[in-house]
Amino acid sequence: MPASLMLVGAGKMGGAMLAGWLEAGLDPATTVVLDAAPSEATTRLCAARGVALNPDEPTPSRVLVLAIKPQGLDAAAPALDRLIGPETLLVSVLAGKTTADLKARLPAARAIVRAMPNLPASIGRGATGAFPNAAVTPDQRAAAGGLLAATGTAVWLDDEAAIDAVTAVSGSGPAYVFLMVEALAEAGIAAGLSPEIAGRLARATVTGAGALLEADSAEAAALRQAVTSPGGTTAAALTVLMAEDGLPALMRRAVAAAKRRAGELSG
Numbered sequence: 001m002p003a004s005l006m007l008v009g010a011g012k013m014g015g016a017m018l019a020g021w022l023e024a025g026l027d028p029a030t031t032v033v034l035d036a037a038p039s040e041a042t043t044r045l046c047a048a049r050g051v052a053l054n055p056d057e058p059t060p061s062r063v064l065v066l067a068i069k070p071q072g073l074d075a076a077a078p079a080l081d082r083l084i085g086p087e088t089l090l091v092s093v094l095a096g097k098t099t100a101d102l103k104a105r106l107p108a109a110r111a112i113v114r115a116m117p118n119l120p121a122s123i124g125r126g127a128t129g130a131f132p133n134a135a136v137t138p139d140q141r142a143a144a145g146g147l148l149a150a151t152g153t154a155v156w157l158d159d160e161a162a163i164d165a166v167t168a169v170s171g172s173g174p175a176y177v178f179l180m181v182e183a184l185a186e187a188g189i190a191a192g193l194s195p196e197i198a199g200r201l202a203r204a205t206v207t208g209a210g211a212l213l214e215a216d217s218a219e220a221a222a223l224r225q226a227v228t229s230p231g232g233t234t235a236a237a238l239t240v241l242m243a244e245d246g247l248p249a250l251m252r253r254a255v256a257a258a259k260r261r262a263g264e265l266s267g
């Protein structure tokens with residue numbers, strides 16, 4: 001955990017990360033939160049843990065985590081730039097804002113880590129891809145890595161362009177899995193189950209399979225093969241799902257579309 005941290009924007013993502021960091025041992029005494037309209041939960045968390053919320057004269061910290069909406073960056077930039085000292089590492093989770101975009105708006109920033117977390121970070125089960133610019137020191141990288149790992153799995157990227165692919169795979173990915181639950185439930189209804197029972201079974205199947213994946217280090221393909229007897233019911237379904245125009249092909253197209261869109265939204 002860094003020696004001091006300032007979080008700017010404690011909404012859904014920022015608030016969830018803050019809660020995870022405090023659990024992971026971040027020192028509340030050296031933590032400052034700035035939020036234009038703090039939620040009740042953020043206000044309560046800060047008061048309970050002794051974190052300074054919207055102090056009158058904040059000073060630069062070792063790490064500044066930026067978690068406001070991307071469209072708010074231009075308006076916030078002049079005030080934010082004054083909160084960045086020569087030693088400050090800027091960690092941005094702003095979708096679509098490259099390290100060059102951030103540097104252009106925040107000239108005081110030198111070391112920048114651009115991260116793309118996802119929604120399950122809010123329960124400490126996120127998947128984050130992060131890119132450090134050339135000015136990030138090994139110590140700063142370790143500090144950022146520790147912060148991101150406190151919200152789940154974090155991986156470093158060598159190439160900033162890969163952030164668009166991360167956005168398409170893990171950033172948007174939770175929605176694909178939610179859709180899988182919906183589709184499985186709908187198929188269950190079509191197969192004769194009541195909507196209530198189909199919904200409960202579909203949900204429990206996806207969360208149960210996810211828990212198995214987590215508990216077992218085997219590859220997903222090995223787990224799939226282990227539950228697929230030749231000529232059995234699972235094999236019959238997988239023949240459809242794995243056909244040439246089946247799920248793998250569909251997923252490739254879906255991820256490519258999300259990646260393309262991430263590129264279009266950048267800037």
Ligand SMILES: NC(=O)c1ccc[n+]([C@@H]2O[C@H](COP(=O)([O-])OP(=O)(O)OC[C@H]3O[C@@H](n4cnc5c(N)ncnc54)[C@H](OP(=O)(O)O)[C@@H]3O)[C@@H](O)[C@H]2O)c1
Nearest residue numbers: 009011012013034035036037067068069070076094095119
């Ligand atoms: N949610 C996700 O799953 C997810 C995933 C990946 C990345 N992200 C990124 O995370 C960032 C935040 O998203 P979010 O969903 O957490 O948004 P959010 O819930 O709207 O949170 C942003 C918070 O920042 C506050 N804020 C705005 N401008 C500010 C300023 N200049 N100084 C201090 N506080 C300010 C907002 O207050 P007001 O409400 O008054 O504006 C709000 O409380 C976005 O850039 C997004 O791209 C989110």
